[in-house]
Amino acid sequence: MIVRYLLAAILAGCLAGVFATGAQAVKVWPLIIEAEKYENSGEASHTHGEVPLEDADAAAHKGDDGEAHSHDAEAWGPEDGLERTFYSLVSNVITGVAYSLIMTAIILFTGQSVTLQSGIVWGAGGFVAFMLAPSLGLPPEVPGTVVAGVQERQIWWTVTVAMSVAGLLIFAFRQQWYWIVLGIALMVAPHLYGAPVPEHHASLAPAWITAEFIVATIVTACLFWLFLGGVLGWLLSRFTMDEA
Numbered sequence: 001m002i003v004r005y006l007l008a009a010i011l012a013g014c015l016a017g018v019f020a021t022g023a024q025a026v027k028v029w030p031l032i033i034e035a036e037k038y039e040n041s042g043e044a045s046h047t048h049g050e051v052p053l054e055d056a057d058a059a060a061h062k063g064d065d066g067e068a069h070s071h072d073a074e075a076w077g078p079e080d081g082l083e084r085t086f087y088s089l090v091s092n093v094i095t096g097v098a099y100s101l102i103m104t105a106i107i108l109f110t111g112q113s114v115t116l117q118s119g120i121v122w123g124a125g126g127f128v129a130f131m132l133a134p135s136l137g138l139p140p141e142v143p144g145t146v147v148a149g150v151q152e153r154q155i156w157w158t159v160t161v162a163m164s165v166a167g168l169l170i171f172a173f174r175q176q177w178y179w180i181v182l183g184i185a186l187m188v189a190p191h192l193y194g195a196p197v198p199e200h201h202a203s204l205a206p207a208w209i210t211a212e213f214i215v216a217t218i219v220t221a222c223l224f225w226l227f228l229g230g231v232l233g234w235l236l237s238r239f240t241m242d243e244a
Helices: 002-026 028-041 053-060 082-110 116-135 150-173 177-193 207-243
Strands: none
Touching: 002 028, 002 082, 002 207, 028 207, 082 116, 082 150, 082 207, 116 150, 116 207, 150 177
């Protein structure tokens, strides 16, 4: 039975990764490519409320204050076309399988039986915990944006996800008021503490690109999670039915 669950999780993750790649190609990739033009040319617009270019470059290249940024002229990046598609597909499949295994483990741990419909609900929970909640403090960033240090961001993201998962599970399986209060506290605590932010915020891309990128990335992630949850729920229900 465990082998069947693993196969279902891996297959669902692979399919979700392929789906995510196609979804990203619609809006996310074009915005990344557009932002890379500003990153590569070093141009910055003064009419979009951004830091002047000379200030942005000074802030972006700071190394002793623990800040990092997504603009690096020497950094390798995939070429547009097949190379970008291939690496994105591989990354999305690996990510899809990892998230699918995590979701399957939680489903087995809670002893829940799933269907396509309930799997979509599980996927919605995954979206809230792994994407929406962290994005409230660390929204998706386009290339050429100054961000806080990688380690600080990773720690905050991990803690936020873990506490969001715990809060959602409490909401799902505990009805007592004190459990509900604890769930709310867990989900709110990371945001009250605050996500790490750079000392100087700057972006080489115009504000409209950043705004559209945030929306496109979150919407794409939502579709990915709903697809993953639905496919995983359907596969697990089929495998369970076959076993019975």
